Amino acid sequence: MYHLITKGLVKVWLRKLIKQGVLVAPTELAGGDVVFKEAFTPENVLLKFKKPLYSVKSYFLPQEETLFTFHDSSVNTLEEVYDEFPRIFFGLRPCDLKAITQADRFFNEGFQDAYYNHRRKQTLLMVIGCNNPDNNCFCHTMGIGPFYKDGADIFMVDLGHSFAVTAQTPKGTAAVEDYSYLFEKAAEEDEEDIFFEENSALSRLNFNMPQNIKLPDFTKVDDGFWEKASRRCFSCGSCSYVCPLCFCYNVVDRQNKASQGKRVRTWDSCVFEGFTRMAGRHNMFKTRQDRLKKRFAHKLYQYPETYGYPGCTGCGRCTVTCPGNIGMMSMIKQLAEEVSTDGKK
Amino acid sequence: MTNSIADIADAKVILVIGSNTTEQHPVIGSKIIEAVEHGAKLIVIDPRRIPLANFADIYLQPKVGTNVAWLNGLAHVIIEENICDHDFIADRTENYRELVKMVKKYTPQYVQDITGIPADDLVRAARLYANSDRAMMFYCMGITQFTSGTDNVRTCANLAMLTGNLGKPGTGVNPLRGQNNVQGACDMGALPNVLTGYQRLEDKEARHRFEQVWQVELPAKTGLSLTEMISNAAEGKLKCLYIMGENPLISDPDLNHVREAFEKLELLIVQDIFLTETASMADIVLPGACFAEKDGTFTNTERRVQRVRQAALPKGSAREDWRIISALACKMGYLMGYESPEEIMEEISVLTPIYRGITYHRLDKKGIQWPCPHEAHPGTKYLHKNKFSSGKGKFHAVDYKKPVELPDKEYPFLLTTGRTAYQFHTATMTKRVAVLLREDPDGFIEINAEDAKAIGVREGWPVEVSSSRGRVICRVSITDSLPQGTVFMPFHFAESAANLLTNSAVDPVAKIPEYKVCAVRIRGVD
Numbered sequence: 001m002y003h004l005i006t007k008g009l010v011k012v013w014l015r016k017l018i019k020q021g022v023l024v025a026p027t028e029l030a031g032g033d034v035v036f037k038e039a040f041t042p043e044n045v046l047l048k049f050k051k052p053l054y055s056v057k058s059y060f061l062p063q064e065e066t067l068f069t070f071h072d073s074s075v076n077t078l079e080e081v082y083d084e085f086p087r088i089f090f091g092l093r094p095c096d097l098k099a100i101t102q103a104d105r106f107f108n109e110g111f112q113d114a115y116y117n118h119r120r121k122q123t124l125l126m127v128i129g130c131n132n133p134d135n136n137c138f139c140h141t142m143g144i145g146p147f148y149k150d151g152a153d154i155f156m157v158d159l160g161h162s163f164a165v166t167a168q169t170p171k172g173t174a175a176v177e178d179y180s181y182l183f184e185k186a187a188e189e190d191e192e193d194i195f196f197e198e199n200s201a202l203s204r205l206n207f208n209m210p211q212n213i214k215l216p217d218f219t220k221v222d223d224g225f226w227e228k229a230s231r232r233c234f235s236c237g238s239c240s241y242v243c244p245l246c247f248c249y250n251v252v253d254r255q256n257k258a259s260q261g262k263r264v265r266t267w268d269s270c271v272f273e274g275f276t277r278m279a280g281r282h283n284m285f286k287t288r289q290d291r292l293k294k295r296f297a298h299k300l301y302q303y304p305e306t307y308g309y310p311g312c313t314g315c316g317r318c319t320v321t322c323p324g325n326i327g328m329m330s331m332i333k334q335l336a337e338e339v340s341t342d343g344k345k
Numbered sequence: 346m347t348n349s350i351a352d353i354a355d356a357k358v359i360l361v362i363g364s365n366t367t368e369q370h371p372v373i374g375s376k377i378i379e380a381v382e383h384g385a386k387l388i389v390i391d392p393r394r395i396p397l398a399n400f401a402d403i404y405l406q407p408k409v410g411t412n413v414a415w416l417n418g419l420a421h422v423i424i425e426e427n428i429c430d431h432d433f434i435a436d437r438t439e440n441y442r443e444l445v446k447m448v449k450k451y452t453p454q455y456v457q458d459i460t461g462i463p464a465d466d467l468v469r470a471a472r473l474y475a476n477s478d479r480a481m482m483f484y485c486m487g488i489t490q491f492t493s494g495t496d497n498v499r500t501c502a503n504l505a506m507l508t509g510n511l512g513k514p515g516t517g518v519n520p521l522r523g524q525n526n527v528q529g530a531c532d533m534g535a536l537p538n539v540l541t542g543y544q545r546l547e548d549k550e551a552r553h554r555f556e557q558v559w560q561v562e563l564p565a566k567t568g569l570s571l572t573e574m575i576s577n578a579a580e581g582k583l584k585c586l587y588i589m590g591e592n593p594l595i596s597d598p599d600l601n602h603v604r605e606a607f608e609k610l611e612l613l614i615v616q617d618i619f620l621t622e623t624a625s626m627a628d629i630v631l632p633g634a635c636f637a638e639k640d641g642t643f644t645n646t647e648r649r650v651q652r653v654r655q656a657a658l659p660k661g662s663a664r665e666d667w668r669i670i671s672a673l674a675c676k677m678g679y680l681m682g683y684e685s686p687e688e689i690m691e692e693i694s695v696l697t698p699i700y701r702g703i704t705y706h707r708l709d710k711k712g713i714q715w716p717c718p719h720e721a722h723p724g725t726k727y728l729h730k731n732k733f734s735s736g737k738g739k740f741h742a743v744d745y746k747k748p749v750e751l752p753d754k755e756y757p758f759l760l761t762t763g764r765t766a767y768q769f770h771t772a773t774m775t776k777r778v779a780v781l782l783r784e785d786p787d788g789f790i791e792i793n794a795e796d797a798k799a800i801g802v803r804e805g806w807p808v809e810v811s812s813s814r815g816r817v818i819c820r821v822s823i824t825d826s827l828p829q830g831t832v833f834m835p836f837h838f839a840e841s842a843a844n845l846l847t848n849s850a851v852d853p854v855a856k857i858p859e860y861k862v863c864a865v866r867i868r869g870v871d
Contacts, residue, residue: 030654031710231399232378234371234766237780252779266779274783281805323375324367325382 363487
């Protein structure tokens with residue numbers, strides 16, 4: 001069930017919510033880039049925005065985070081460092097949302113990651129459906145879509161003059177009901193508008209990539225394909241860094257102050273040679289070709305096997321960032337073609 | 346660069362010489378790859394089979410240090426086959442006859458004997474480059490870091506003028522600058538012989554303008570180049586050295602000699618953001634501010650002046666370079682009273698014709714490419730449009746000269762030096778980044794598999810590499826990108842500094858050392 005809030009009142013609402021946590025929302029930087037950023041007042045929050053350059057991954061798995069500190073080489077001095085800030089995420093897109101719900105599984109199945117969970121349990125996820133996917137978007141082929149909302153506390157649809165809002169969790173319900181004076185009930189034609197917006201977004205996405213495109217059978221892709229693709233890979237790691245679904249990290253100990261150390265977790269990337277390098281410089285993924293193949297096989301083959309859906313949300317950020325123009329969308333297209341012609345072109 | 350980065354998309358032929366573009370200038374490298382995928386033809390000429398060679402229509406692998414020979418060879422073919430741009434030569438250039446005479450003997454066969462480039466390939470490359478009306482040439486340190494560096498650059502220019510590939514979009518002679526602001530530093534006269542904007546020091550009028558603004562008398566005598574400072578210090582003629590943001594104890598050739606020279610100095614001052622190898626030797630260290638801690642401008646490889654804005658205050662006692670210099674000047678009795686980088690920029694535009702129209706106000710959103718002679722001027726996308734700044738473009742007839750030191754019985758391998766993708770210059774900054782350090786943790790020497798076999802070493806084994814000047818120990822990396830007899834080392838690593846081995850012989854004009862060629866001996870160690 002949807003409620004309506006006119007756009008003029010959204011900032012009033014956010015000003016109330018901001019008292020419960022740090023607001024993270026799309027903001028335009030001086031040079032014109034749009035990024036998710038802490039907003040201390042709702043003034044500069046964008047209600048209509050192009051896709052932020054980066055996902056909100058760094059708020060759940062920071063680029064670098066201290067796990068604990070210690071001093072004098074003694075285990076008894078360990079002090080764990082937790083991020084205690086409650087955060088309200090406004091303006092997430094379905095692709096960002098899916099990445100977070102997948103992170104929930106990644107950081108909890110088998111082993112429960114206390115650092116991640118500390119952050120995650122204090123979040124409010126406000127997702128806005130994606131009316132205007134850009135040229136690099138293909139979320140509809142990755143098992144979600146422009147109006148995917150599973151796991152959002154609050155899901156919103158932009159109807160031009162106002163947002164249609166639906167709360168899906170107790171937390172989300174509270175955030176709406178506590179300020180019910182800002183909302184009115186949605187009418188039937190509003191529901192029709194939502195349906196219309198979703199369909200026009202979908203047709204835009206189908207223009208980027210057909211919805212029924214098949215994920216490749218990796219046993220049918222020969223090494224020549226990877227050899228050719230890897231020539232354009234600079235092993236810079238930016239694809240992993242911008243990917244909302246890349247959670248690989250490295251853990252190192254560093255000196256903090258004199259006689260004090262800290263254990264630090266940092267982002268890592270499977271395209272680096274050092275990622276899989278073992279003692280004696282042995283490496284099962286020595287060449288760029290091997291590493292690229294492993295990266296795509298992990299996302300498009302292993303992920304569906306393990307989790308039931310691909311390790312990609314179709315956000316297209318890797319396409320934008322890659323200096324060698326190796327984007328997930330074009331790779332899927334090329335792979336589909338490669339497999340359909342059985343590697344013989 | 347005479348032209349702009351955006352021109353790459355317009356070029357029909359791209360010639361890359363002595364530049365590992367995808368690793369050292371990845372943005373430009375990716376633009377080149379994109380252009381090739383949209384149909385541009387690519388010629389790569391480099392002694393190492395660099396990654397970009399995989400995209401090339403023609404790849405030529407000359408012996409290190411033979412640039413002038415094959416560049417003259419290309420000119421020979423172009424003249425001989427009459428595929429030069431006669432209109433351009435007649436209208437825009439001079440000294441053509443001298444060039445014709447000089448390159449006469451550089452037949453493809455003669456060039457093959459010197460460079461090892463198959464004669465047919467040379468002819469194909471010459472035809473491809475000359476037959477295009479939009480051919481863009483890129484070069485980097487593989488052209489300049491030789492005792493014949495100036496000759497190399499001149500022969501590159503010959504080639505562009507010969508084929509009319511200058512002064513229009515998608516063409517040009519385009520050196521790639523190695524650091525974010527090395528173009529800006531040169532523009533600002535951080536050279537021994539010019540004032541800002543390349544105004545000659547001998548030019549009395551230019552000097553007089555500066556004297557008026559600064560209220561001091563300026564010396565008219567050309568100063569010392571970097572390499573000359575080192576040799577002067579070694580001879581005890583230079584007493585004090587003030588170094589900013591440079592780490593010559595890793596980056597200069599023949600490091601043992603540099604260290605000896607520095608030990609003779611009476612005073613060594615180093616201004617840097619980290620305690621580098623050079624700063625460790627200094628009498629006084631002045632902590633500078635890093636890029637994120639200062640306001641100002643950087644000028645990039647396509648002459649684009651761009652704003653940089655302070656994102657964080659300098660830490661500890663660190664200060665922006667301009668503040669340190671101003672304070673020092675005041676202490677020395679000259680009141681250098683700038684209040685902000687913007688005030689300095691105003692002075693730059695007043696005193697520098699090519700920067701005249703560049704102001705902070707105009708730079709707010711997007712950078713401007715010099716020359717920009719007045720405030721309404723949009724900046725210059727490509728140089729030499731209708732005429733060269735010196736009038737006519739002069740062909741320089743230069744003959745091939747061998748590098749100063751070539752392999753012999755005692756030192757049988759030719760060592761060439763360069764960089765890797767993950768470390769930057771002397772690794773002052775990059776060795777402090779864990780991920781980058783993990784990718785490239787230590788020094789190595791790239792050796793052809795046959796050579797490694799002959800020496801008796803395998804991948805990853807340690808070897809001792811020595812020249813007549815020094816020795817280092819590093820690990821072996823077997824490669825198929827080098828021919829037998831040629832080896833490669835990156836110079837980033839202090840622990841196995843390649844520059845302990847390199848030759849300090851310099852180009853007679855530009856005084857750039859011959860980093861790219863020296864002779865070494867390699868033996869396995871336990």
